[in-house]
Amino acid sequence: MQSKPSDTAGAFSGWTTRRWLRTGVLTTLAVLAVLGSLGGWATWRTSQLTADLVDRRSPALVQALRVEQGLVNQETGIRGYGLSGRTDFLQPYAQGVRDEQAALGRLRTLVADDDRAGADLAEVERLAEDWQRRVARPVAAASAEEAVRLATQRARDGKGAFDALRSAMSRQQSHLQSENAAGVHDLRQAVALRNWTFAGIAVVIVLVAALVFEGLRRGITGPLSRLSADARDVAGGRFDHALTGTGPADLRRLAEDVESMRLRLVKELQFSEESRTLLDEQAEDLRRSNTELEQFAYVASHDLQEPLRKVSSFTQLLQRRYGGQLDDRADQYIAFAVDGANRMQTLINDLLAFSRVGRVHNDHRSVDLESVFGRTLDDLGVAVEETGAEITHDPLPTVVGDATQLGILWQNLLSNAIKFRSPDHPPHVHVSASEDDGTWEFAVSDNGIGIAPEFREKVFVIFQRLHTKDAYPGTGIGLAMCKKVVEFHGGRIRIDPDYKLGTRVIFTLPASAADTASGQRPEPPLTVPSPGRPESPEGTTQP
Structure with missing residues (x-):
């Protein structure tokens, strides 16, 4: 009783x-x-x-x-x-x-x-x-x-x-x-x-x-203080500490709900811990696999250079020695072999350069983009003169990054803008720069053939070509290389969908501490005209 x-x-x-x-x-x-x-x-x-x-x-x-x-x-x-x-x-x-x-x-x-x-x-x-x-x-x-x-x-x-x-x-x-x-x-x-x-x-x-x-x-x-103390113990890491409720019925139900939540959190934490362990193992496997793949790409490209040079050299010897002495079909076969060997060597060199991004060249420091851009224009001087291209740019800032990779970025963007030009007029390329909240945004605009909307993401995938090698030479690795360089520097790259006069490639790079503190802004654009060619309207970079 x-x-x-x-x-x-x-x-x-x-x-x-x-x-x-x-x-x-x-x-x-x-x-x-x-x-x-x-x-x-x-x-x-x-x-x-x-x-x-x-x-x-x-x-x-x-x-x-x-x-x-x-x-x-x-x-x-x-x-x-x-x-x-x-x-x-x-x-x-x-x-x-x-x-x-x-x-x-x-x-x-x-x-x-x-x-x-x-x-x-x-x-x-x-x-x-x-x-x-x-x-x-x-x-x-x-x-x-x-x-x-x-x-x-x-x-x-x-x-x-x-x-x-x-x-x-x-x-x-x-x-x-x-x-x-x-x-x-x-x-x-x-x-x-x-x-x-x-x-x-x-x-x-x-x-x-x-x-x-x-x-x-x-x-x-009193019950709320005890419940709060128990909750703080659980929040502090004592997940095995059970919560008990006292006082009125609703406070006891609240304690039961919190205890149920604690048990659910314990289960979720156990599951998360198991998942984290599995992810760590998978991440380690992925890092090891990536390392092996990078080593494979590097070694394979080097190992392929020697036999490929022999094939290319001997096919060129055949072409020089026996060209015109055989029938037309034999000359055609020899030309196919020479062209394939040359394209294979170009592809291997591009693949080797792609694998080196973030691995070989990884020296982050303040880089004067004005100087890097000038050296790139010097390297492209022959193509600029042959096509009559006009390249203008805003004053370029100093950013934090690797000078070699940024040079590769400018070379690929400008060479694409020149290569994928319109047959009706000479190429006109303009590079703009603007700074906003510690980030520089660059836009490379040309007046070339443009990119269809359905291919604006595809062009950044390695080996993805939109044209045949007869129409436009190349390996389809240029914009993929640009994407890898930009993302390695913590930026983003995309095709401007609102630009209709050609192609405009927009990418971002982090500003240096000096630029952010001084509030640097671009001055009026500088012009590098090609000799003996009239000026033409602005355009954008072409993949």
């Missing part, structure tokens, strides 16, 4: 954070409402007693004393007038009558709801009226001689009536003083009750705040 605490824990185990918070807030509001009601009642009770004491009981006692004072003044004035006959004694009497009437009017209003005080006031008024009727008014209305006689005759009755009146006023004031003292006592009790009530409210609020804080710590912040 389960214990009671377990039953209680089981009963609340399904409560979520929202439900705990809602229940806690409602309970707190209910307690505060009760305490607020008690505090409001205590404050209202204190205010009522204060108002009764200040507005009724104390003023009633004051007015009763004023009534007594007014009657005493009347008695003093009547007695003086009756003894001396002097009319100036009637002034205190008249003032006492006015003060008495004013005080009685206010006192009637103040004791209207108090039966005993009303009875006392009625007794005082009755005795005062009796004294005034029997003594005060007759004496005050008589002449001086008559007043003395009446005062003497009625001295005994007047004294008895006024003593009875004085006794009634004393009883009235005593009753009012006792009521006032009782009101003060009630007010003190009410103030004490109010103070204790508000002290209790403060204590309860402090207890509620402490309970709320402790409840939040145990039910929310």
